[in-house]
Amino acid sequence: MSTEKPLILVVDDEPDIRELIKDILEDEAYRVVTASNGEEARLVFTQQQPQLVLLDIWMPDVDGISLLKEFKQQNPGVTIVMMSGHGTIETAVEATRSGASDFIEKPLSMAKLLRAVELAIENRAKQAAQRHEFALEPVGKSPKMAQLREQAERVAGHEMPILLIGEGGTGKHCFAYYLHRLGLYNSGKFIEVSPESFPLDSHKLVSLAQNNTLYINDVALLSDEAQALLQHLLESGRLKECQLICATQLGLDKVIARGDFSEGLFYQLNTITLQLPALRDHVEDIPELVHFFVDQQTTQADLPYRRFTVAAQNRLRNYAWPGNVLELKNVIQRLLVLGDSDDIDVEDVESALQAEQPPQADDVTGINFDQPLREAREQFERIYLLQKLQETDGNVGKAAKLAGMERTHLYRKLRALGIDSKQV
Missing domain, CATH: 3.40.50.2300 (Response regulator)
Structure with a gap:
């Protein structure tokens, strides 16, 4: 490189x-x-x-x-x-x-x-990496993925809002970009906003969206003010010259029943709905996903190539994957970074899956929940980064890859938190 x-x-x-x-x-x-x-x-x-x-x-x-x-x-x-x-x-x-x-x-x-x-x-x-990754078709030959690709090709040529529903980690962001590449505004920009970054200025929102694809992540978590603005712009036709894609982990009907989402906005967004399947519902695609992520990580992240044995792939197929495709990607990255042989076998997979288990509520004893958010965040970052350094025997480069950070950013963060990687 x-x-x-x-x-x-x-x-x-x-x-x-x-x-x-x-x-x-x-x-x-x-x-x-x-x-x-x-x-x-x-x-x-x-x-x-x-x-x-x-x-x-x-x-x-x-x-x-x-x-x-x-x-x-x-x-x-x-x-x-x-x-x-x-x-x-x-x-x-x-x-x-x-x-x-x-x-x-x-x-x-x-x-x-x-x-x-x-x-x-x-x-x-x-x-550049995302354009290459996201422009690709969703990976998998299972009936569910074949149906999803067929639906995407049918709906992408329309200007109507598209609502993506899927559990966390199913790839809603990647699929939204795939729809953008297929759609009428693929020559424009792919602009992502979250509930935290959603512009409450109507002129700014319309200007950002015009002739582009506007992707709203976690739309169910929008504030009441943001929901009202979005509903007004849709009803008045001011968001017509764009492709609007919204994503949610929760069915909006459940959020409406709780009184947390506008029924009027729901009817504006519910024209075209696509359901992204959980990984446990198309496990037959896991071997193909493994090959895809290995090629991606060895090419883009400059990680060493390692081969997954049939037994290793079979173990991956028989895991529940609560974190879906994103969890699978993280496990593969962990195995490529930490592996010390050309082959990855079932024992390596077992170790990586154990490391992926989320902590239980009573395991987070190192964090003081009575302190302000900023201090609690720093305390968590310290615990998290120390864990990554311990997993990599103090290797900052490998820890950065596991954490999804640039190495220089990790060095700065370690200095800010007073962590000496040589002492880990």
């Missing part, structure tokens, strides 16, 4: 700011080119094809939003972070709709700038 850092183009008409950003990024071993106006930026962008652009909004010859649209049209895969000293919410929304990955304000905090660059690069890598 190449370790060369991406080429970054810095576009700003203020020479002091431009050179300061360049010096700081080069100190961090990034490759950097600069441009002082739109004309120079176009030339550099075409000739040198940077992977990341830091783009000022206000310039003398062309505004940054127009330049952003040009660059995204030339290269939809380029990552662009906007900079502005006079930004507004409307400007940030327009930049996001036009393809910007982030928006940072001047005067620039160098720590915030470096963090924005790191996040942009990480997100670029993750999105």
Whole structure:
């Protein structure tokens, strides 16, 4: 795998700011080119094809939003972070709709700038991996998966809202992206919002959704205000120019019966409903899923290839999988990281399944539930990361893979929590 850092183009008409950003990024071993106006930026962008652009909004010859649209049209895969000293919410929304990955304000905090660059690069890598993973058809030849693929192909060409129902870990997010790739707005963005990040500004929500796919995860947990706004936008037809996909673990009729969900919104969303099966209901797909996840992890995560014996695969088929496909993926990743031979046998699987068992309520004795949430979260993170380090004999790289974190982020987190991996 190449370790060369991406080429970054810095576009700003203020020479002091431009050179300061360049010096700081080069100190961090990034490759950097600069441009002082739109004309120079176009030339550099075409000739040198940077992977990341830091783009000022206000310039003398062309505004940054127009330049952003040009660059995204030339290269939809380029990552662009906007900079502005006079930004507004409307400007940030327009930049996001036009393809910007982030928006940072001047005067620039160098720590915030470096963090924005790191996040942009990480997100670029993750999105590339996700595009490859999510664009694939759902894995499995069982009757249930064949029926689900057939249903997806039938409904994806319509603009009506789609409701996905499935237990946690069944792959609702991946399946929503699959519907996006099949749908009318596959040339637009796949925008995900959760109950916590749901915009309560109608203009912002409509702007984000327009000509894109809007995916609302855990729709049953939306606040009353968010439900009312979503229902109003659907009834008024303001969310027509988008593909709306909502997901829930609970049948909405049960949430309505508890008085926690709007019946009117339910009728707006319940036009097309797709049920994602639990893994225990299509265990015949497990061998194919095993091969898929092994190939994925060895290619994308650079893990060593290991072969699952027939006995190991048979044990996986005869496990209940309360965490569904996501749990299977985690078990396979654990086995690839911690395995010390070319073959993974049934004994290895037994050990990994034992490690996957969730703690019982009376096992969490190390956490003080009387403290504020922030402190309790830090305490849990400490317990969790110490467990991962113990499982990997203090190997931070392997622990990062088990935790699903970037190695550099894990190092920072360990320092913040006062954990010395060498002492574990």
